[in-house]
Amino acid sequence: xxxxxxxxxxxxxxxxxxxxxxxxxxxxxxxxxxxxxxxxxxxxxxxxxxxxxxxxxxxxxxxxxxxxxxxxxxxxxxxxxxxxxxxxxxxxxxxxxxxxxxxxxxxxxxxxxxxxxxxxxxxxxxxxxxxxxxxxxxxxxxxxxxxxxxxxxxxxxxxxxxxxxxxxxxxxxxxxxxxxxxxxxxxxxxxxxxxxxxxxxxxxxxxxxxxxxxxxxxxxxxxxxxxxxxxxxxxxxxxxxxxxxxxxxxxxxxxxxxxxxxxxxxxxxxxxxxxxxx
Amino acid sequence: xxxxxxxxxxxxxxxxxxxxxxxxxxxxxxxxxxxxxxxxxxxxxxxxxxxxxxxxxxxxxxxxxxxxxxxxxxxxxxxxxxxxxxxxxxxxxxxxxxxxxxxxxxxxxxxxxxxxxxxxxxxxxxxxxxxxxxxxxxxxxxxxxx
Numbered sequence: 340x341x342x343x344x345x346x347x348x349x350x351x352x353x354x355x356x357x358x359x360x361x362x363x364x365x366x367x368x369x370x371x372x373x374x375x376x377x378x379x380x381x382x383x384x385x386x387x388x389x390x391x392x393x394x395x396x397x398x399x400x401x402x403x404x405x406x407x408x409x410x411x412x413x414x415x416x417x418x419x420x421x422x423x424x425x426x427x428x429x430x431x432x433x434x435x436x437x438x439x440x441x442x443x444x445x446x447x448x449x450x451x452x453x454x455x456x457x458x459x460x461x462x463x464x465x466x467x468x469x470x471x472x473x474x475x476x477x478x479x480x481x482x483x484x485x486x487x488x489x490x491x492x493x494x495x496x497x498x499x500x501x502x503x504x505x506x507x508x509x510x511x512x513x514x515x516x517x518x519x520x521x522x523x524x525x526x527x528x529x530x531x532x533x534x535x536x537x538x539x540x541x542x543x544x545x546x547x548x549x550x551x552x553x554x555x556x557x558x559x560x561x562x563x564x565x566x567x568x569x570x571x572x573x574x575x576x577x578x579x580x581x582x583x584x585x586x587x588x589x590x591x592x593x594x595x596x597x598x599x600x601x602x603x604x605x606x607x608x609x610x611x612x613x614x615x616x617x
Numbered sequence: 618x619x620x621x622x623x624x625x626x627x628x629x630x631x632x633x634x635x636x637x638x639x640x641x642x643x644x645x646x647x648x649x650x651x652x653x654x655x656x657x658x659x660x661x662x663x664x665x666x667x668x669x670x671x672x673x674x675x676x677x678x679x680x681x682x683x684x685x686x687x688x689x690x691x692x693x694x695x696x697x698x699x700x701x702x703x704x705x706x707x708x709x710x711x712x713x714x715x716x717x718x719x720x721x722x723x724x725x726x727x728x729x730x731x732x733x734x735x736x737x738x739x740x741x742x743x744x745x746x747x748x749x750x751x752x753x754x755x756x757x758x759x760x761x762x763x
Contacts, residue, residue: 440648441672445665445672448672449665449732493684494668497669522702523701523707527667527731554665561695589692589695590695592688592689592695593685595669596684596687596688597685
């Protein structure tokens with residue numbers, strides 16, 4: 340009797356004909372992306388469904404992603420370009436190609452990762468890869484598929500930590516009673532706070548501020564821990580103003596990356612990991 | 618001001634945990650080049666202070682766990698920021714952690730501008746001077762132009 344667990348033995352036996360990682364076979368989108376990367380293909384991987392979108396690939400590297408449920412890079416990329424004095428337009432579908440500074444690339448990479456997170460976490464499924472020609476000129480920097488999937492998995496673990504209290508679609512309200520006489524918040528947190536209305540969700544705020552849904556969810560969670568906002572439990576609970584909100588545990592980023600080798604987290608955590616209420 | 622250099626996206630495999638750190642890095646070593654000149658330099662990275670995503674990194678040692686170093690910096694900065702809300706202080710500036718063999722310097726760049734970035738620098742304690750390192754990190758952050 341072999342000491343090797345049966346799934347590991349099966350994986351070893353099928354490795355020559357089924358390249359990729361164990362998680363690939365639990366997640367068809369990851370499997371498809373690994374295959375596209377291995378073949379260094381260029382084109383578009385569409386995701387079907389009402390909350391679908393697409394991941395754009397060049398030479399096996401992800402250069403762009405879009406989802407109907409996340410704000411695109413248009414606004415932030417335009418801001419970054421104007422900040423650096425660049426007037427040239429970004430070619431649709433391949434905005435990373437024109438980026439030059441960390442700020443500019445982050446302005447596109449963050450929405451790209453955000454869209455990929457939504458596509459990989461939701462119910463939409465990848466359909467047929469459509470080859471397309473790449474940009475006419477220029478070298479194409481891109482995100483390796485492995486790196487993108489690692490970042491998506493890290494974010495899914497963080498969303499999993501928050502999911503018992505907050506998802507991207509949880510309604511929030513501003514706390515009527517501040518816990519301190521004065522409190523310091525960042526410019527982004529202030530911009531978020533002044534836009535919170537009864538029933539706002541992190542996703543609504545992300546669209547309002549042209550920020551990624553993940554970053555807004557994380558930021559709202561921080562404001563929850565600071566007791567500046569509260570989860571909207573509806574009119575019945577709002578009549579209890581003296582109720583002290585529970586102190587929440589802070590997000591643990593180290594816990595989100597300290598998964599041992601081989602101990603991969605499920606890419607689709609029903610209801611929780613996706614950050615989507617369904 | 619430090620020069621703005623062309624950068625590209627690439628990934629770097631971590632030897633720990635089998636995870637790849639998602640990084641925006643430049644092939645020539647900028648924009649973290651000035652930090653890499655600090656005595657005892659082991660690792661430097663820029664981390665998005667909101668999402669925890671590593672956006673640039675430079676390391677002279679492949680055996681350092683970049684995702685863990687970045688994540689630890691996020692947790693420390695986050696905990697101290699929460700503490701700062703409870704105390705009459707004017708906000709977090711930097712964090713200096715001393716291990717027996719390493720120094721760990723974290724500093725917030727762009728306090729009010731977007732994007733908010735954390736600079737994380739790991740140094741060999743035997744070769745580094747903490748005061749000088751902090752001064753150089755502060756100068757880098759003051760001159761950082763994105």
